[in-house]
Amino acid sequence: MTFLQAIILAVLQGVSELFPVSSLGHTILIPALLGWHNIHRADPNFLAFVVVLHLGTAIALIAFYRHDWAKLGRAFVASVVRGKLSDDVDERVAWLLVVGTVPVGILGLLFKEKVSILFGTVAPAAIFLMINGLVMFAGDWLRRRQHAAPDAAYRPIEALTYPQSVAVGFGQAFALLPGISRSGASMVVGLLCGLDMASAARYSFLLATPVIFAAAALEIPELWAPGAHVVAAQAIVGAVLAGIFAYLSVAFLTKYFKNHDLRAFGWYCLLFGALCLILAKIGVIS
Template identity: 30%
Template sequence: MDILLAVKAIIMGLVEGFTEFLPISSTGHLILAGSLLDFTGEKVKVFAIAIQAGAMLAVIWEFRERIARLLTGLFSDRKQQKFALNVLIGFLPAVVLALMFSKAITAELFKPVPVAMAFIIGAFIILYAERRHKNMPATARIETVDDMTMLDALKVGCAQSFALIPGTSRSGATIIGGMLFGLSRKAATEFSFFLAIPTLLGATAYSVFKQRELLSAADIPMFGLGGLAAFASAFLCVRWLLRYISTHDFTIFAWYRIVFGVIVLVTAHYGLVNWTE
């Protein structure tokens, strides 16, 4: 594999891993990085989705003990059965809506102004959620993911569906949605991690299968390097985020989203980035 291509794949993987689990939209950052690196095209779109699997492996590794308890107790432990059912319920809304509207969303919303609006509107929702959480702490009635009901899981799953809109951020939609629906910041963040496993692995499998004619054995090293870089950076990010939320809120990410929204508009206006990629 060409060294320059390898470097680009690694950079894209690092961007994916560092942004996937933060409420700042990994898709937007991958589009910007790909444009700056001149790393674009249909195959790159598949690559950007496929390397999410590397980021997911970092979550699986970080929560390996919890996942092991879940798997071993799936047929005997009611607590684990309830949690697995909640993850499944939370996973379904985005799948159904993606199958119904993904083509229309890609055609109509993958444009500079909608992407920028998603960044900025999402920022104000984060600011509102954090202010509400600070002023009315009693609204956080669910301290752990084990306290969630099926209705709670469905609500968070519906919130995740908003991530189909480019620039929204899957993790941002699930975490902030969870907080608005009564989850503590910690519970919302952890459920977002677990909900990401079937969501992103499913998206990876579907995208690779659907676009399999674009791919060949020669692409394996590029995808492997990108996935490995995504795993490493996501591992660091997940560890950091779990420590961060114990003493901080998400306000800083809201202001970052506003700045990034402005970047989208400016780069699109001057033709520096093709945000329809």
């Protein structure tokens, strides 16, 4: 991997991890489009580099929501020490996040590698990206239909039930499929559970943080795997860039979703996925 490739991959990871467009899908499609045949996803070097990028992204998310995480962490510890749940809003949100993280934790560990082997090529990633676009449209349409009535009110995050949080967690687990966005899927399920767009996005980003961090932390041994020789300069620059772009992305998206919906990302996923699929079918990319 060249230094330029490392920089492009880091920026791509930082942006696409949080935009509802699938980072996994983009790390398959963009290298294929750019003709980077020297990058192999199963290569220990590449896996180790991806671990570093994910750590950068997770740290950026924690930094952006540092006040929320401090409050949620305190509330979580207080409830554990007390051995009883109170009516505190932060405590409830903390436990909703814990419960919502369980499905993706289990499914991710059990099926991530198998799914990656089965679908980790251009054509499936392009098809799933198009499906992701359709999910964005469907979610937005259902949300507008649910709230067509003048008295229909949106719910705050703490009004979610635990089964609903598990459902959002399952939505997140669909991101194991390259092309399906973690944040997009969890936002759509959040919208269907009655959250408004900004709250669904916030809950999705909060829910993604422990998953991205834990996934990266569990893969840290890959950095010392036989055959993994990540260049320190590439790793450091990559992690910093991924973190900076992840921070800027989440700052942009939290403002964007106050006034906009998912349709722009739906169009992007449909068109980009269709383009990649056509190019793969006529043999231009592979």
